[in-house]
Amino acid sequence: MAHLLMIESWVGGTGRIFPPAIGRLGHRYTFVTRNRGHYRDARSQEIHPVIDHADHVLTAETNDVPALIEFLRAQHAILKFDGVVTICDYYIDTVAQVAQALGLPQAFSANVVMERRKDRVREAIERAGLPNPKFAVTRSWDETRSEAQRIGYPLIVKPTDLASSAFVRLIHDEEELCAAFDALEQFPRNFREQARVPLLLLEEYLCGEEFSVEACTYRGRTTVIGITDKSLTGFPYFIEDGHMFPARLNPADAAAIEALVLGALEAVGHDHGISHTEVKLTADGPRVVEINPRPGGNYIAELIQRVTGIDLLDAQIELALGREPDLGRVDTGIASAAIKFLVPPRGGYVLAMDGAASLEADPNIERWSLSAVAGSEVAAPIDNACYLGHVIAVDRVGGQARGYAERALAEVTLRYADTSAGPDTQADDREEARTRAAAELASTAA
Numbered sequence: 001m002a003h004l005l006m007i008e009s010w011v012g013g014t015g016r017i018f019p020p021a022i023g024r025l026g027h028r029y030t031f032v033t034r035n036r037g038h039y040r041d042a043r044s045q046e047i048h049p050v051i052d053h054a055d056h057v058l059t060a061e062t063n064d065v066p067a068l069i070e071f072l073r074a075q076h077a078i079l080k081f082d083g084v085v086t087i088c089d090y091y092i093d094t095v096a097q098v099a100q101a102l103g104l105p106q107a108f109s110a111n112v113v114m115e116r117r118k119d120r121v122r123e124a125i126e127r128a129g130l131p132n133p134k135f136a137v138t139r140s141w142d143e144t145r146s147e148a149q150r151i152g153y154p155l156i157v158k159p160t161d162l163a164s165s166a167f168v169r170l171i172h173d174e175e176e177l178c179a180a181f182d183a184l185e186q187f188p189r190n191f192r193e194q195a196r197v198p199l200l201l202l203e204e205y206l207c208g209e210e211f212s213v214e215a216c217t218y219r220g221r222t223t224v225i226g227i228t229d230k231s232l233t234g235f236p237y238f239i240e241d242g243h244m245f246p247a248r249l250n251p252a253d254a255a256a257i258e259a260l261v262l263g264a265l266e267a268v269g270h271d272h273g274i275s276h277t278e279v280k281l282t283a284d285g286p287r288v289v290e291i292n293p294r295p296g297g298n299y300i301a302e303l304i305q306r307v308t309g310i311d312l313l314d315a316q317i318e319l320a321l322g323r324e325p326d327l328g329r330v331d332t333g334i335a336s337a338a339i340k341f342l343v344p345p346r347g348g349y350v351l352a353m354d355g356a357a358s359l360e361a362d363p364n365i366e367r368w369s370l371s372a373v374a375g376s377e378v379a380a381p382i383d384n385a386c387y388l389g390h391v392i393a394v395d396r397v398g399g400q401a402r403g404y405a406e407r408a409l410a411e412v413t414l415r416y417a418d419t420s421a422g423p424d425t426q427a428d429d430r431e432e433a434r435t436r437a438a439a440e441l442a443s444t445a446a
Contacts, residue, residue: 002082002321004029005072007098008062008091008192009050011039012387013297014313018087019053021313027321030056030079032072034063063194065094069101076102083107085320089163090192092116092293105322108293109217111269115293119160119201121268125288128267130260133204133287141181144200148177151204158201159184164297164384166191170205170236208282210289211247212296213261213275214304216315218324220271224258225310225327228300229402230278233343237382243296244338244402245303257286264288274316276300298384299392303337306366306394334394338401340409342370342389347380348416355411359391364404367392370412378414388414 004022006029009015022029031054033039039048051057056079060071075081084099084106086092093113099106114120119137126132136147137160148155148171157180158168167184171177181200190196210232214225229247233239249257261277268291276296278289294316295301301312309330318325344350352374359368370389379386389412393404 002027003055003080004317004320005076005081005084005098005104006031006050006054007068007084007086007095008033008088009039009086010088010297011048013299014087014295014301016049017299017302018313018316019049021311022317023053025314025317027317028055029085030054030058030075030081032058032060032062032068034059034061062091062094063192065097068094069098072098073102076104083320083322085316087294087316088192089116089292089294090190090194105320107316107319108273109270110272112273112293115268115270115291117160117197118158118290119199121264121288121291122201122203124267124269125264128263130263130267131285131287133206135204136202138200138202139198141178144177144181144202145174147202148174151202154205156203156205157181158203159196160199160201161197162190165238165240166383166385168238168383170238172236176236206280206282206287206289208280211249211257211279211281212243212300213257213277213279214245214296214300214312215261215265215275215277216312216319216325216327217265217270217272217275218319222262222265222270222275223327224262225304225308225312227254227257228296228303231402234381234386239343239381239386240298240341240384241343242338242340242402242405243298243300243303244336244399244405245300245307246336246399248399253281253286257281260286260288264291273319274312298341299339299390302392303339306334306337306392307332333396335397336395336399336401337366337392338394338405339390339392340402340405341387342409342412343381343386344378344388344414345381346416347378349377350374350414351417352415353388354413354415358411359408362393362404362408364393364395364401365391365408366394368408373414 084095084104086095096112122135134151138144154172157171169180210230212228216223227247228243228245231242233241274295276292279286295312305311309332315325350373368391391405391408393401395401
């Protein structure tokens with residue numbers, strides 16, 4: 001039995017299924033966080049899996065790396081860790097530094113600091129002579145406006161170091177560019193209270209379908225697991241609302257995408273760890289959107305496991321222990337698997353969520369989960385943090401899982417309070433919603 005040191009976690013998605021995976025492999029872990037309350041759901045009494053499955057939970061300032069290293073050096077002398085891991089993008093650099101200081105293996109590339117920076121990835125792809133959209137890295141407003149004119153509208157604006165599509169926007173003109181620039185200027189620290197890199201990445205807008213290539217690199221040798229498709233919503237924001245594995249692609253396009261990704265991984269020096277590389281298939285061929293040096297989020301690992309039997313979370317754990325993961329495929333009887341997320345159409349006060357009963361009776365739905373949002377405010381959708389639930393569908397014959405998931409979730413709708421009603425009516429609506437909330441969608445399907 002190995003003992004892992006886990007530094008922070010995502011709250012949703014992979015952050016919920018990674019902790020039990022460690023125990024399933026016969027290992028244990030100590031969890032370190034700066035704020036236990038970050039993993040508490042105010043709407044339920046559930047203990048978050050990352051807390052529930054931990055052998056020990058330690059509180060330390062994970063944003064102060066030198067102090068954290070000294071704290072964990074003392075803990076390591078007592079608890080004897082065998083590897084260091086995280087499932088949260090914002091602490092990948094931290095894990096790499098802690099592992100080096102303690103002389104422990106970890107699941108990321110030696111060059112992971114470069115891979116985490118979207119601007120440096122763009123520059124590395126350019127140096128390698130690989131196909132690349134027009135781009136610019138800017139700091140000031142004058143520089144941003146000038147480079148936008150050079151690239152041409154529409155274009156994409158991105159922070160260089162955030163995750164979950166936060167602050168990524170499609171920009172049509174200078175007015176929208178100014179608004180996006182100001183929004184990031186007013187956001188000097190990320191969602192984990194770490195100082196942001198004060199740079200902006202401008203990119204030519206790429207037209208085409210979006211995919212991701214899931215791969216695993218061990219001792220410099222990369223194995224492509226497969227290609228996942230992606231659907232987006234919420235423009236001008238880029239909210240991922242669905243995925244299917246494997247993507248429906250002709251062999252030539254699949255080969256071109258894989259070749260570009262392998263070249264890009266080599267360009268950034270990715271020599272160890274799982275990678276989730278996002279790609280747009282344009283009329284001129286594939287173009288890399290970004291490289292993520294970890295398993296894909298949004299339960300993509302679950303989709304892959306259902307189809308191939310390969311568990312990328314198991315692989316992440318083995319890599320963190322310095323071991324070669326098992327990437328052998330098995331016949332699961334599943335041809336494709338898909339996930340569809342419930343994205344609220346707008347912000348507002350939700351009276352009820354209708355149609356959930358249909359999910360239980362749908363033979364194509366393997367698993368579903370919906371938040372008990374009736375009787376509460378939901379925020380306007382601007383990034384991947386807006387999800388109110390999801391369904392996972394499978395197709396045992398072909399590549400129809402996405403269609404099954406989309407049709408199933410289309411039956412689920414949010415009923416909002418009538419904002420034009422008077423205060424008395426709205427109060428009655430809220431009281432009705434509160435009464436129904438406890439009984440409606442409080443449980444997650446098995």
